[in-house]
Amino acid sequence: MVSVHPWPRSRRAGAVLAALGIGLAAGCEIAGTTAPEFDRRAVVHAVLNPAVAQQTIIVERTLRSVTPAVDGARAYEPIAGARVVIYGPRGDSAIAVRPAGAVAGTYRVESITVADGSAGTAPPNVLRLRPGERYRLRVETTLGVTVGETTIPVGPALDGARRTFNLDHDTLRLNLGAVRNAAGFFLRHETSTAAHERYAATIDAALLLPRVATTGDSIATWPFAFAHESIYPGITQRFTVVAVDSNYFRYYVAGFDPFGDDTRGNTLTGGVGLFGAVAPLMSKTLDLTADADTPIEGAWFADFVPVTLPSTISLYSSPSYPSEVGGRRLSLTGTGRAAGVTVEAFGYTEGVGATLQLIPVGSSNQPIAATGSMSGLNLVLTDLRSGERVTYRKR
Amino acid sequence: MSAGYEASTYRTSYREQIAIASGNNNDVGFPDPLATDGDTTLRQRPAMAGVFAEDLWKPNERWIVRGGVRGEYVSGAQWTGVSPRASVKFFATPRLAFTASGGRYSQWMRAMRNEDLPLRVFDLWLGSDRTIPVSTSTQLGLGVERWLSDSRFLRVEGYGKTYDHLAEPASTVDPRIRPSLLRYFDGRSYGVDVYLRQLEHDGFSGWVAYSYGVTTRERDGLSYWPAHDRRHNANVVGTYAPARSRWALGSHLGVATGTPYTGWAGVMNRWRYDPIRGSWSGPGSDGTEDVRGPRNGERFPFYWRLDLSAERRFEIGGTSIKPYLNLVNIFNRKNVFLYTLDSKVDPPLIKGASQMPFLPSFGLRMEW
Numbered sequence: 001m002v003s004v005h006p007w008p009r010s011r012r013a014g015a016v017l018a019a020l021g022i023g024l025a026a027g028c029e030i031a032g033t034t035a036p037e038f039d040r041r042a043v044v045h046a047v048l049n050p051a052v053a054q055q056t057i058i059v060e061r062t063l064r065s066v067t068p069a070v071d072g073a074r075a076y077e078p079i080a081g082a083r084v085v086i087y088g089p090r091g092d093s094a095i096a097v098r099p100a101g102a103v104a105g106t107y108r109v110e111s112i113t114v115a116d117g118s119a120g121t122a123p124p125n126v127l128r129l130r131p132g133e134r135y136r137l138r139v140e141t142t143l144g145v146t147v148g149e150t151t152i153p154v155g156p157a158l159d160g161a162r163r164t165f166n167l168d169h170d171t172l173r174l175n176l177g178a179v180r181n182a183a184g185f186f187l188r189h190e191t192s193t194a195a196h197e198r199y200a201a202t203i204d205a206a207l208l209l210p211r212v213a214t215t216g217d218s219i220a221t222w223p224f225a226f227a228h229e230s231i232y233p234g235i236t237q238r239f240t241v242v243a244v245d246s247n248y249f250r251y252y253v254a255g256f257d258p259f260g261d262d263t264r265g266n267t268l269t270g271g272v273g274l275f276g277a278v279a280p281l282m283s284k285t286l287d288l289t290a291d292a293d294t295p296i297e298g299a300w301f302a303d304f305v306p307v308t309l310p311s312t313i314s315l316y317s318s319p320s321y322p323s324e325v326g327g328r329r330l331s332l333t334g335t336g337r338a339a340g341v342t343v344e345a346f347g348y349t350e351g352v353g354a355t356l357q358l359i360p361v362g363s364s365n366q367p368i369a370a371t372g373s374m375s376g377l378n379l380v381l382t383d384l385r386s387g388e389r390v391t392y393r394k395r
Numbered sequence: 396m397s398a399g400y401e402a403s404t405y406r407t408s409y410r411e412q413i414a415i416a417s418g419n420n421n422d423v424g425f426p427d428p429l430a431t432d433g434d435t436t437l438r439q440r441p442a443m444a445g446v447f448a449e450d451l452w453k454p455n456e457r458w459i460v461r462g463g464v465r466g467e468y469v470s471g472a473q474w475t476g477v478s479p480r481a482s483v484k485f486f487a488t489p490r491l492a493f494t495a496s497g498g499r500y501s502q503w504m505r506a507m508r509n510e511d512l513p514l515r516v517f518d519l520w521l522g523s524d525r526t527i528p529v530s531t532s533t534q535l536g537l538g539v540e541r542w543l544s545d546s547r548f549l550r551v552e553g554y555g556k557t558y559d560h561l562a563e564p565a566s567t568v569d570p571r572i573r574p575s576l577l578r579y580f581d582g583r584s585y586g587v588d589v590y591l592r593q594l595e596h597d598g599f600s601g602w603v604a605y606s607y608g609v610t611t612r613e614r615d616g617l618s619y620w621p622a623h624d625r626r627h628n629a630n631v632v633g634t635y636a637p638a639r640s641r642w643a644l645g646s647h648l649g650v651a652t653g654t655p656y657t658g659w660a661g662v663m664n665r666w667r668y669d670p671i672r673g674s675w676s677g678p679g680s681d682g683t684e685d686v687r688g689p690r691n692g693e694r695f696p697f698y699w700r701l702d703l704s705a706e707r708r709f710e711i712g713g714t715s716i717k718p719y720l721n722l723v724n725i726f727n728r729k730n731v732f733l734y735t736l737d738s739k740v741d742p743p744l745i746k747g748a749s750q751m752p753f754l755p756s757f758g759l760r761m762e763w
Contacts, residue, residue, distance in 0.1 A: 028752055030729050032737060032744030038661040041686055045666045045675060052673030062661030066683045067741040074679035076664060186670065242670040252681070259511045259567040259733075261619075261657050261690035272663055272686050278670040 042271035050113040078105020094127035146271030153243040155279035165286040172208035183246035189227035190238040233290035233316040234334035248276030300392035310336030404442035441522030471524035490542040512567040546594040558582040584610035598637030645704040653695030658688040727753035
């Protein structure tokens with residue numbers, strides 16, 4: 001697998017050499033002068049996505065500067081009144097219009113996906129998206145005509161089924177045999193607090209390997225290896241894979257060319273931006289588990305209903321891909337329920353002692369710091385802030 | 396008449412190794428990510444065989460006619476070309492001559508670079524093969540030469556040239572060369588050169604040269620000025636070194652109109668797309684990007700630079716020692732080398748870096 005992360009360090013060599021040479025050749029800085037008025041261009045963002053029933057096209061114009069507005073909002077100069085048409089290869093087309101209530105510059109068109117190889121049928125002005133076929137976008141504005149073309153990747157039906165996944169034994173696989181017209185893949189790993197994304201020109205079908213197979217060099221060969229330090233048992237996480245066309249891939253992955261003659265990642269003519277296509281292949285929620293092979297692992301239940309600490313908590317002490325947190329190995333993770341809220345536990349063990357951070361999911365509650373120890377078949381935790389002390393037992 | 400043959404073969408090996416994946420997202424990447432599928436190994440063994448014949452014919456004192464033809468075969472490209480050339484010089488008087496020349500030229504080994512990069516660090520030479528066509532050019536020139544005195548002459552030449560299959564990499568900074576990602580341009584240029592030369596007379600010599608030139612490149616129906624397209628260019632060079640003096644003084648004044656560069660059409664919001672929800676995250680959610688204007692649609696300001704030099708000769712024994720002082724860009728003129736756009740302020744600023752500043756240097760030359 002070749003993985004491409006936007007703007008990686010190791011690709012800086014050429015630009016650095018160029019900059020160094022230019023710096024040596026250049027004499028000294030010339031004081032800045034106010035830029036003349038630019039010949040503004042249309043900026044168009046459009047992606048054809050067979051997995052959704054509505055395609056959204058954003059039309060704006062280039063800005064003179066990116067200075068935020070007084071309220072801190074991003075500068076944005078939408079183009080209203082644009083004529084936005086998407087043409088299919090079989091003589092079909094649909095006009096995107098500004099929906100009621102939508103902000104200016106937003107154009108939408110209803111769509112259906114036709115995957116049986118036929119032309120498909122649809123009500124008037126409903127776009128028929130046929131994976132594998134080439135579509136053309138034409139946007140007419142007062143700044144001129146912007147056009148682009150894209151071919152929709154072909155892939156199997158979106159796999160969104162939730163499942164329990166044992167990191168010690170299971171392998172997450174994707175059927176890539178049915179994927180066509182993809183220039184690359186977009187991968188996203190989501191936890192309750194963060195998301196990691198990566199683009200790859202090619203990927204292996206085995207997306208997530210069991211821990212036993214990820215020792216040594218093999219750790220870098222599986223597509224979600226970039227997130228391996230965030231994959232913990234006991235935590236629910238989402239894994240997404242999307243096949244993307246070459247325009248989409250270029251737009252999000254292309255690097256900066258300081259002396260180039262086009263805008264980074266642009267594949268439109270007459271304007272700049274993106275007209276791409278995607279085929280979502282997988283967006284799967286995995287309830288990650290692992291084998292319970294140490295005393296602290298398992299489901300723990302409080303003797304009484306605590307005020308701040310969890311009433312139940314499932315812990316795993318041997319994360320598949322542990323990382324350093326605060327100078328210690330993170331070796332204890334899990335999920336519990338505290339005050340009616342799901343909390344995720346992250347911590348470590350030292351002998352029979354345990355230290356935990358309990359982070360509420362989807363709640364503004366403060367994280368809980370707790371310490372405790374194993375005593376026989378009991379786990380005793382103490383909330384470092386409230387002083388609440390709770391004894392847990394396995395059932 | 397002379398004739399001959401030429402055979403040449405090259406072995407080139409080009410390999411770059413770039414580690415692509417990285418967890419750092421604050422660095423500079425290269426413009427075409429789809430070219431990043433690993434290391435590149437490019438090995439070529441181009442070979443060329445050619446024959447040529449040339450003849451110089453002087454039917455009388457007024458005419459000099461030179462004709463020739465070159466036949467070439469480039470093995471990698473399986474290209475065969477015939478390139479005729481001819482030139483004529485007619486002396487209307489012993490001090491006035493007219494010239495005309497024309498011919499066809501080809502290039503199958505070229506330095507691969509994007510001309511818009513202001514400075515090159517490395518050159519990569521690529522030969523023509525099945526995917527890289529041979530570049531060709533047809534050229535025509537007309538001129539007149541006139542001796543104004545025994546030590547002074549004037550030459551004026553006009554020219555017109557066409558080019559086919561000029562290759563360049565799409566990126567200016569990406570060191571990876573992939574034949575499949577090369578872009579091919581046609582082009583043309585025309586102009587006139589004026590050259591007035593003063594040979595040494597009473598210690599003074601020098602020349603004045605002026606060029607007017609227009610160069611364009613075309614591809615897919617669009618044309619642009621290449622980065623070296625300088626419309627007007629003049630140089631005045633003078634040296635004063637009397638025979639009886641130990642001093643030699645020199646000066647050079649260069650003036651020119653600006654060369655082209657690619658300007659800006661503003662800044663664009665990049666939008667982040669969620670392929671699962673099918674929604675856009677908002678303006679600038681994927682940052683912002685400078686939007687380039689038409690390729691080389693702008694020109695740098697007027698250029699001028701004055702250089703002075705002085706040299707003193709000492710004779711010690713049989714050795715001639717010449718200490719010298721050179722003063723480059725004596726007025727410290729800030730001729731623009733490149734521009735950058737600062738769009739994070741309102742109004743946006745065009746900033747720049749200058750070419751060589753005032754630069755004194757000195758040295759010593761010894762002859763024995």
